[in-house]
Amino acid sequence: MAAILSIRDLRKMYDGGFEALKGVSLDIEEGEILALLGPNGAGKTTLISTVCGITTATSGSVSVGGFDNVSQFRAARALIGLVPQEITLEPFTKVLDTVTFSRGLFGKPANAELIGSILRKLSLWEKRDSRIMDLSGGMKRRVLIAKALAHEPRILFLDEPTAGVDVELRKDMWEIVRELKAGGVTIILTTHYIEEAEAIADRVGVITGGELLLVEAKEQLMARMGQKQLEVQLAKPVEAVPEALSQHNLQLVNGGGGLLYTYDTRAERTGITTLLNDVAQAGLVLSDVQTRESSLEDIFVGLVSTGGDSKGAAEGDAA
Amino acid sequence: MNWTAVATIYKAEMARFWRTFLQSFISPVLSTSLYFVVFGSAIGSRIQEVDGVEYGAFIVPGLVMLSVITQSISNASFGIYFPKFIGNIYEILSAPINFLEVVAGFAGAAATKSLFIGVVILCTASLFVDLSIQHPVAMVAFLVLTCLSFSLMGFIIGIWAGNFEQLQLVPLLVVTPLVFLGGSFYSISMLPPVWQTITLFNPVVYLVSGFRWAFFGQADVPVLLSLCAIGGFTLACMAVIWWIFKTGWRIRA
Structure with missing residues (x-):
């Protein structure tokens, strides 16, 4: 058009x-x-x-x-x-x-x-x-x-x-x-x-x-906007994401003191229950759990700073 | 020229006038009558003729000018200030019209209103004194030009004003003294020589003098000079308005 x-x-x-x-x-x-x-x-x-x-x-x-x-x-x-x-x-x-x-x-x-x-x-x-x-x-x-x-x-x-x-x-x-x-x-x-x-x-x-x-x-x-993050804070820091949790695509944050899980709020299943079960079975002790949703501005300011060319920013970078 | 837009603005502005018609009509009739009672009868009867004209009749042109100038400024300045104040000036700024069309609509309506009031005052005055108009065409020309030029000035004031107080400031502090000291109620020849010279710097003198000439055939300054003065004033106002729209001063960020 x-x-x-x-x-x-x-x-x-x-x-x-x-x-x-x-x-x-x-x-x-x-x-x-x-x-x-x-x-x-x-x-x-x-x-x-x-x-x-x-x-x-x-x-x-x-x-x-x-x-x-x-x-x-x-x-x-x-x-x-x-x-x-x-x-x-x-x-x-x-x-x-x-x-x-x-x-x-x-x-x-x-x-x-x-x-x-x-x-x-x-x-x-x-x-x-x-x-x-x-x-x-x-x-x-x-x-x-x-x-x-x-x-x-x-x-x-x-x-x-x-x-x-x-x-x-x-x-x-x-x-x-x-x-x-x-x-x-x-x-x-x-x-x-x-x-x-x-x-x-x-x-x-x-x-x-x-x-x-x-x-x-x-x-x-x-x-992208539908994505949300869950941060699992561990009582004892780990050096790497345990093998048993690899299917969840977790990111290690806070110098190993936390695991970050990104999920889609629109999906039929968020996978949170399974994740928490697997975390417990892997023998990790949780000290706290928190979720956060990036604001519009956060997401796109992030996009610009990483992508340079805003319009060409890769979708995988989001949130 | 987008004449439909000009007519639209003109009609909308006139609609405001008709909404308050009674007030627009009664107020000048009342104030003119009061002037005649005070200056014409009470004081005027003790004043000799001025330049061979009975004092009551002598003040009529000045009285008309006083009202017409004040009304033109207040109508036009309010007309454009109000949309600025409310915010609906966005509509005028985003419409496919140029500055000439906006001014023609707003100042045209303001001039029409004051012209109407001028005529009402003349009619009221004719009830009190014998009015002879020696040069009717010149009288109408002076009246119309005055309404128009001061409506343009009012338009500028309306755009300049940032609040209602400022809207009143220029008419109150500048225009009223100029009109009162512009020979509305006296002949310049009645002043001491020094003041006769100083008063020539007052633009209203030329208007009142020319207008009075149209009635009685006598003027303080040459009629051609009066016409040039009002013509020049009109052009100067147009130039300022053209500049305002060109630069967007106080109307377009």
């Missing part, structure tokens, strides 16, 4: 000297859902803002549907819809008016039928004459989506659409995103919830400290 959005070596240095984007390159294919995962302050919002024209890039280029987002900003921006992270709506306007406003702002002729269908799809039709200030938080988020869709964009940016949203609404959001995708809209969403990416994305990009660490298909990524 052709890339509808092409970002090349995008850099953003804010006035204070803070470098929010350190040369991000990314191609987004038409019709896909890409989730950008990353902790707070990773550069997700800056990336979106720069593509949309809210922030000016320090260097690099962005091409939207083949149009440069600076020199051909009209054609480029016409293709993009943006749902911001914060609820930023004028409190006194009515739902229908603010959504109609968004369409007009993009220079599109009025189309009451289309606006009506967007409002119905987002369960806002009944509230069309309500003022924004009288809506619940969830409804306001829907209004933001309706505004972004009013000019029929081909690319939709959702900046943390489910931050601070209850489970019910989050599922509704995911459903909406799936429907939009079915309608041919390319979707880029940012999130710091791994479950969110898992639930709806086709591909997942991980961004931290202004750098895009990797972008890959969700399935591949999930396989």
